[in-house]
Every structure is written in C-alpha cells, then in structure tokens.
Amino acid sequence: MTTRQPNASLERLFRESGWTMRQCAQAVNRIGTERGTPLKYQQPSVHQWLSGHLPKESVRPLILEAFARRLLRPVTHTEAGFPSPPANGNSHPTAVEGLIDLGTQDMDPSRRSVLGVGLFSVALAVPGWQDVVGRMEAFARNPKVRIGSSEVKAVRAMTERLSDLDDDFGGRYARPMAAAFLVNTVTPYLSADGSSETRKSMLSAAAFLCYLTGWMAVDEGAHGRAQQYYLKALELAGAGGDHNTYCHVLRGMSVQAANLGHGTPAARLANVAAESAPESTPRMRAFMAGQQAHAYALAGEKANALASLREAERAVDQAESQVGTFGGFSSATLAYSTAEVRYALGDAKGSVESLHDHFRLRDSTDMQRSKLIFASLLAERQLEIGHVEAACFTWGAVLDQYPVMHSGRIDDKVKKISSLLSPYLRNPLVWQTSERAVALCGK
Structure with missing residues (x-):
C-alpha cells in the first residue's frame, strides 16, 4: 500500500x-x-x-x-502540482475554423444554456500589436469567391444594426443573430479572393463584429466566452492592420475586468490600450483616460486615478464637438467615469452627484441598456447613503422599461432590488417597489 x-x-x-x-x-x-x-x-x-x-x-x-x-500572475498546472491538461486533438484549426467553432456554439440560444459561460481569466495572454499585425496570410484565399467594397459595406452596416439591437434589447436578444451572421456570412468572406485593400477592410470589419459579439456575451454574463471573442477580434484587427480597433478591443477587455472588480488587470489592459493607441486626438485620449481612471481607482491607485480623470476632463474640453466622439465618449460618459472613480475611492455621495450629472448630460440617442444599468447603480448608491425613497423612484423608472430588455446584467440588478430593500419594507413605497421587482424577475 x-x-x-x-x-x-x-x-x-x-x-x-x-x-x-x-x-x-x-x-x-x-x-x-x-x-x-x-x-x-x-x-x-x-x-x-x-x-x-x-x-x-x-x-x-x-x-x-x-x-x-x-x-496577480498566471499560475500553470505544473506550478500547482497538477498534471498537464490533455491535448485537444492532433491538428490545429485555422483562424477561420476557430472563429466558426466559436460562433456556431452561440447561434442556438437553447444550446447555449448547456454550454456554460466559460471561465473569465485575469491571467489571459493578450497578444501585442506586433504579434498580430499584418498576418493576413493566416486567412487563406478561396478563388471561387470574390469580395469587393460592397461586401465590406454590407458587413459594417449589418454590424451597426446588430449594435442597435444590442443597445435597445440586450445581448441575450442580439447575440444569436450576431453569431449566425459571423459564421454564415462573414467567415466565408474572410477566405474570399479580392484586392489586398479589400481583404484588409473585411478583416477590420470582421474584427469589430467579433468585438461586438464579445460585448454581447459580457452582457449575458458569459465572461469566458467574451474573452474568446475578444482574442479573435485582436487577431482579426492585427491581420487587417486596424490599430484603432485593436486598441478599442483592449479597452473593452479592461471594462470587462473592471466591472468584475479586478482593478489591477483592468488597469494593465487600459494602459496597454492607451499606450498602443495610434492617434492622440482629444477624443481618443478621453476614451482611454476615462477607463484608466476607473481601473486605477479599483486598484487602489488614487493618485493615478485622479490624474487620469483630469486628463479625460481636459481632453473632453479640447474636443471641438461631442457628436460622433470616438467610442461614444462624451461629457455624459465622463460624468459616469467620474462617478465610478469616486465610488471606488469610497465617496458614495459624490458618486451619486456625478451620476445625476450623467443623466442630465445624456443625449436622447444614448443606449437604452446603459441607461438602465447606470440608473440601477444610482438607485443602489442612493440607498447606500440613506436616500431610500429616492432610490425607489429611480428603481421605478428602471422597472418601467425592464420588460423589453434581455440583458443578463440588468437581470442581475433587478434581482437584487428585493434583498436590498428588505430592511425598509415598513415603508409602503419600498414594499411596492420590492413586490414589483419580484413580480418582474420572472418576465
């Protein structure tokens, strides 16, 4: 023995x-x-x-x-004394095959429920720009199919429509459509023949669609799956020489990490995104610095957080117009970033003030989903500072619009309402709000 x-x-x-x-x-x-x-x-x-x-x-x-x-570092099987994981077959899929495998799993909503959401990793290996740039040869040509500028325009237009659906109705509603379009239409284009410029443009368009699909996965709470999409988006952006989208994806990965409470990885990703950015217009600087500020605050780096926030403020002031700003970063977005920084640094009351500023500055065309998420944050923080009835009124506005939204993040926010309000149920408004939230949770 x-x-x-x-x-x-x-x-x-x-x-x-x-x-x-x-x-x-x-x-x-x-x-x-x-x-x-x-x-x-x-x-x-x-x-x-x-x-x-x-x-x-x-x-x-x-x-x-x-x-x-x-x-705060990668840990391998060997380092933990575990046997190495079994190899997944003897062949390595092509870039397109990997994308098809990823998207196919998301096309059927009923099947997604049994696939699991994947594991979010703070130690994910993120390829640098030099590791992915110009690798168009990874996408083989199919001489039987040829693409031109019209196909590129169609992909970009469809991505915009899918983004609108995602904004208006949530990621759970839009992701199956995005995945189906990615697999059935876009991946054949990636292997199609065409001019070098056209193929690069198609890779760039596919990169942003892949990023958007990952963003939808985040909204469903499928964080590991989202990271897979983000890595594919980085690969596609590099192959197409699209440095802006590459940095945009890195920033999105930082947002994901920050929203999960991982401040140090979020700051690392935000810094890489900012340092890699190919342009330094006020709009781009604001877009990057606002996320750096939030990530630094979560990581407990107060001086860096406030410095980045000031940089974002200066950049927004310098931008000649808030219309069409890069990544949608505007004065309203800056107010939200300020609210997140203040809250992460322990100033709940100041965060409430900044969220009020955000809603005062919001444009009528801003995302419906972000409106509900930010309003939910406002209500939670109003309750935290003792403004119980104000929180109920804010939650009431969220619940008015909740039934049409198919968002995992908002579902989670609504499910929390009843437990958060449980100490105050003697107040009739509180009881009404709590009961309404419970009733709507099974929508």
Whole structure:
C-alpha cells in the first residue's frame, strides 16, 4: 500500500496566497458560480488537495484561476502540482475554423444554456500589436469567391444594426443573430479572393463584429466566452492592420475586468490600450483616460486615478464637438467615469452627484441598456447613503422599461432590488417597489 504524497507545489502557492483553507475554498466557489457551475467546497476539500488528492479535472482550472487572481500572475498546472491538461486533438484549426467553432456554439440560444459561460481569466495572454499585425496570410484565399467594397459595406452596416439591437434589447436578444451572421456570412468572406485593400477592410470589419459579439456575451454574463471573442477580434484587427480597433478591443477587455472588480488587470489592459493607441486626438485620449481612471481607482491607485480623470476632463474640453466622439465618449460618459472613480475611492455621495450629472448630460440617442444599468447603480448608491425613497423612484423608472430588455446584467440588478430593500419594507413605497421587482424577475 502506497502513501499519498502531499502536493508541495500547491502548498507553496497556498502559503504565498496568505489564505486560510476556508478562504481558498470560497475563492474557488466564487469562480464556479461566475462560470455558471456553483460549487460548495469547504475547508476539508482544500486540506485534501494539499495532502495530494487530485481535484476533479473540471475544477483544476478554477483553482488555478483563483490563485492567479490572488497572486496577480498566471499560475500553470505544473506550478500547482497538477498534471498537464490533455491535448485537444492532433491538428490545429485555422483562424477561420476557430472563429466558426466559436460562433456556431452561440447561434442556438437553447444550446447555449448547456454550454456554460466559460471561465473569465485575469491571467489571459493578450497578444501585442506586433504579434498580430499584418498576418493576413493566416486567412487563406478561396478563388471561387470574390469580395469587393460592397461586401465590406454590407458587413459594417449589418454590424451597426446588430449594435442597435444590442443597445435597445440586450445581448441575450442580439447575440444569436450576431453569431449566425459571423459564421454564415462573414467567415466565408474572410477566405474570399479580392484586392489586398479589400481583404484588409473585411478583416477590420470582421474584427469589430467579433468585438461586438464579445460585448454581447459580457452582457449575458458569459465572461469566458467574451474573452474568446475578444482574442479573435485582436487577431482579426492585427491581420487587417486596424490599430484603432485593436486598441478599442483592449479597452473593452479592461471594462470587462473592471466591472468584475479586478482593478489591477483592468488597469494593465487600459494602459496597454492607451499606450498602443495610434492617434492622440482629444477624443481618443478621453476614451482611454476615462477607463484608466476607473481601473486605477479599483486598484487602489488614487493618485493615478485622479490624474487620469483630469486628463479625460481636459481632453473632453479640447474636443471641438461631442457628436460622433470616438467610442461614444462624451461629457455624459465622463460624468459616469467620474462617478465610478469616486465610488471606488469610497465617496458614495459624490458618486451619486456625478451620476445625476450623467443623466442630465445624456443625449436622447444614448443606449437604452446603459441607461438602465447606470440608473440601477444610482438607485443602489442612493440607498447606500440613506436616500431610500429616492432610490425607489429611480428603481421605478428602471422597472418601467425592464420588460423589453434581455440583458443578463440588468437581470442581475433587478434581482437584487428585493434583498436590498428588505430592511425598509415598513415603508409602503419600498414594499411596492420590492413586490414589483419580484413580480418582474420572472418576465
């Protein structure tokens, strides 16, 4: 009979983390919930892992991600004393095949529910611009199909329509359509023949569509899947020589990390996006600096956060017009960024003031989904500072428009209302708002 050997590698990571066994188990459970597969590990399970019992194969990536988030660096199977994961076949799919595989899984909404949402990784390897630029040869030519400027225009126009649907109705509504268009129409174009300029333009158009589809996945809470789309978007942007879209995607990845509470990775991605930006117009600087400010604040870097916020303010002031600003960054967006910075730095009251500024400055054409998300944040923070009835009125406006929205993020916000209001149910307005939210949760 052999004696099981303790996992000395995992023990080193555990000591480095400074966790208790209970905290380690809770971290793994949180990531399981985030992925859509809730776990109930407790202290004895961690003790078993440290003693040499091998966790389930499906759980090992969650453990690695938990330590990566805690230690702010990638953690491999080998470093944790786990066997290397099995190889996925002997062949490597082409760039187009990988995109088809990714999109096909999202085309059928009923099938997506059993696929899981994937695992968000703070240690994701993000390719640099020099790693992806000009790799158009990765997309082989099919001489039987030829594209021109009309096909490029069609893809860009369809992407705009899909973006409008996403804004008006949410990612759960629009993502199957975006994935179907990506797989059935756009991927054949990527392998089509055409002039060098046309093929580059098509790669650029596909990159932004891929980014948009990832953005929709974020809205559904499918964060691991979103990262896969973002990486494909970076690859496509590089192949098409589209530096602006490459930086736009990096910033979007920073927004995703920030919204999940990962300040340090968010700041790293925002900084890479800003440093890689090929132009330094006021609009671009505001777009980048506003996100840097939020990420820095979440990371606890107050001086950098305030410096970036001032840079964003100067850039917005310098822009000759707020119409058509890069990435939609405007005075209203700046007010929202200010609200997020103030809240992350502990100023809930100031955050409420800035959110009021945001709604005062919003344009009637601004996104419906962001309006509901930001209004939900406002209500939560109004409640936090003791403005209970004001919070109910704000939530009431959200609930008025909620039934037409198919957004995982807004679903989560509405589901929280009842528990947040539970200490104040003797107030008739509070009770009414709470009951209404519960009734609408099953829409």
